[in-house]
Amino acid sequence: MKILVTGFEPFAGSDVNPSERAATALTSTPIVGAEVEIALLPCVDGACERVLLDAVRQHTPDITIALGEHGRETGLGFERFALNLRDYRIPDNAGATVTDQPVIRGAPAGYFTKLPVHTLVERARRAGVPSRVSRDAGTFLCNQAYFALLHARAIGDIGCDGIFVHVPRLPEQAAASGKGQPSMVTETVVRGLRATMDALVGTSGA
C-alpha cells in the first residue's frame, strides 16, 4: 500500500508548522506494509489544493493523509467531512481573505471521507495519543485542500481515498503565543499517525 502524507508550510507569522514536521518525521522509519511519500502544501488559497492533487497524480497513492495545524486542538482531530465553502478572516500567506465562496463552483455541498474515522480514532487512542472524531474541517485552507481531494475522488479524477487530520501546535509555538494553547510534540503526533496507518494497512501492529 502506498500512502501520501501531506503537511502545510508555516503561516500566520510562525516559522514552523507541526503538520510539516510530522509529515517529514513519518518518512524516517518504515511502516510495515506501506510505502510513504510526503508533500508540502503552500498556505495559499487555490494553490494548496492544486499542489495536493499534483502530488496525488505524481505518486498515485492508495490513501492520502493530509495534515494541518489547529490552534485549539488538544489531540489528533480526524475530520469526517469537507465543506464546499471558503470563509476566513485570517489572511493566507498571499494576504487573501474570503467570505462565503465555494471551493469548487457547481460541486456538491460536501463530502464524507470513506475511511473509518471511529476506528482510526480508536487505534490512535490505544497507541496513547489523544484523538477525536471532528465533524468538519473548518472553512480555511485545510478544508479547501480536503474538499478538493474528496471531490476529485468522487468524480473519478484520482483513485485514492483520503482523510484530513488536524494536529495541535508544537510546544514552542504555544509557549511563544502565551495564550494557553494546547500543544503536542511531533513524536506523539507521529505515534498516532503510525497507529492510524497500521489500521489502514490492516496489520496488527500498534
Place this chain on the structure above:
Amino acid sequence: MKILVTGFEPFAGSDVNPSERAATALTSTPIVGAEVEIALLPCVDGACERVLLDAVRQHTPDITIALGEHGRETGLGFERFALNLRDYRIPDNAGATVTDQPVIRGAPAGYFTKLPVHTLVERARRAGVPSRVSRDAGTFLCNQAYFALLHARAIGDIGCDGIFVHVPRLPEQAAASGKGQPSMVTETVVRGLRATMDALVGTSGA
C-alpha cells in the same frame, strides 16, 4: 544549591502521575550548580503535607519545587498562592472528601510564594515550554501540601522557599479519558523545569 522536587502518586483511578514521572526524570541528568533530591507524596489528606515536610527536614533543600497533576492545564502552571482551605468532592486515595475546612486551623488565610513567578514563567517559555502564572493552587491536595510548606517556612519550622507547579496529564492519560484533555510529555515538562531551576540557580543556561 540543593533543590527538592516532589511529585504525587497516581490518583483517581489512573496508574500513573505526570508529576511523579517528571520528578523522577529530573534526577537523570545533572543541573549545573544544583543538587536535586526527589520525594513522592501520597494522595491522602493530611499525609501528603506530612511526607512533604519530612522530606524537607531530611534533605534541607534551599528550594522545594512541588509538582502536581492538573487535568485542564495546557502547560506548566506556576502557582503564586496557597489557600488555607481544603474543599474537594473528588475523593483522595483514602476515599475522603472535604468541605470548607482549613489546612491548618488558626494559621493565616494564605501565603504567596517568595519565588519570582513571572520570571520563572518567562524562562520556561523561552525554553519552548507553554507556561503561565496561576493565581491559586485550588483547594485539593496540591494546595494542601503547598500551604503546609509555605506556612512551615513562615513560622520558621523549615528554611526553604518553595513553588508549586501544576503539570498537564500525560498523552496516554488524556487518550484514555477520551475527554479532549490537553497533555504534555515528560520530556517537555522536564525541559521547562530545568529552565526554571537554571533561573533559580542563577546560571545562564536554558
Place this chain on the structure above:
Amino acid sequence: MKILVTGFEPFAGSDVNPSERAATALTSTPIVGAEVEIALLPCVDGACERVLLDAVRQHTPDITIALGEHGRETGLGFERFALNLRDYRIPDNAGATVTDQPVIRGAPAGYFTKLPVHTLVERARRAGVPSRVSRDAGTFLCNQAYFALLHARAIGDIGCDGIFVHVPRLPEQAAASGKGQPSMVTETVVRGLRATMDALVGTSGA
C-alpha cells in the same frame, strides 16, 4: 410572508426546552409583514423530521425557522449546514442511540441553507443579542430535522427555505445542572429571532 417556527420538546431529563418556549413566545406579538405559525417536534429519531415536514405541508410557509437547544451555546447559533449523518450517544426520548448512519440513505452528503446567515447574525447582534454563524448543526436530532427540511426543499417536495437556530439553555436549566453552562432568557432569544424575521421580511425594523 408566512414563517413557520418549530421548537423541540424537553429531553435528557429536563422538563422544559428553551426552543419550545421561544417558539411559543414568538406568537404573542405580531411581526410586521409576517404571519407566524409554530409546531412542536418530538425528540425522537425519525419522528422529529416527519412532524417537521408535516407541519411544513400543512402551513405552507415561505420560510421555516427550526429551533433547538444547545448546552454549550452562549447565544443564537445560526447553522449554515446540515449533514446527512446521525451519530449520537445521548439517547433520544425513545431511548435510542445511533452510530454512523445517514439521515436519508442515498441523499447527498449535506446541504447549505440558502438564507444569508452572516446577515441574520449581524441583525440579531444589532438587536443586542449574542449570535454567531455555526458551521454545522451537529449529528443529533436538530441536524436530522434540518437535513430532512433542506433535502425536501432540494428535491422539490416542499417550497420553503429554512434555517436552524440553536439557542442556549434557560437560566433555570443551567442553574440546576451546576456545570457552569451559559444561558439565555426567552425574552432575549425572542428579540434576536424577531430581528432575524425582520431581516427576512425585509422591513426596516430591528
Place this chain on the structure above:
Amino acid sequence: MKILVTGFEPFAGSDVNPSERAATALTSTPIVGAEVEIALLPCVDGACERVLLDAVRQHTPDITIALGEHGRETGLGFERFALNLRDYRIPDNAGATVTDQPVIRGAPAGYFTKLPVHTLVERARRAGVPSRVSRDAGTFLCNQAYFALLHARAIGDIGCDGIFVHVPRLPEQAAASGKGQPSMVTETVVRGLRATMDALVGTSGA
C-alpha cells in the same frame, strides 16, 4: 438589616456595566427585612476601594455585597477569597496597569469572606440563577476593592461583613463583542441577588 450593594462604573470602552445596572435595579423593589443602599465605584486603582470604604462608613451596613463584571462568567460568581495583590494588563479608567504590587503594603496575604458562600450559591441556584463558588476574585480592581473591605473589617476599621459577586456581561455587551461571551440580563442577576439577600436576612423567601 442594612445591606450596601456596590457596582462599578463602565470600563474598557463599554458604556454600561452590568454590576451598576444590577445595583440600581435592586433598589426598585423592597427586600423583606432589609434596607438596601447602593454606591457606585470608579474603575480606578486606589480610588475604587476608597469610595467603597467611604460608602461603608456613611451607610454603616451590616453586610456589603460588592458587584463587578466578568467577561467569562456564565452566572453569579461568589468570591470566597481576596488576595493582597494587584497585577493587571488591562488599563483601569485612568490608564494605569500594575505588576505584582500589594493592595495594602504590610497587610496579610489574603482574607476569606465570613459569609457562607456554599449556602448563598445554593440559594441563588434554587431561585433558578446559574451560580458558583469562585476561589479568588482575580487581581484587578474587583479584588482590590474586596481585599480593602475585608482588611478594614479584620482590623476593626468597619463593622460589616462582605462578599464580592462577579456577574456576566449584559447580552448587548456580549453581542457587540462578537467573541461568544456568555451573558445574563439584569432581571436574572437581580433574582439571584435577592435570593442571596433573603438567605442573609434569614427569611424563608426565595
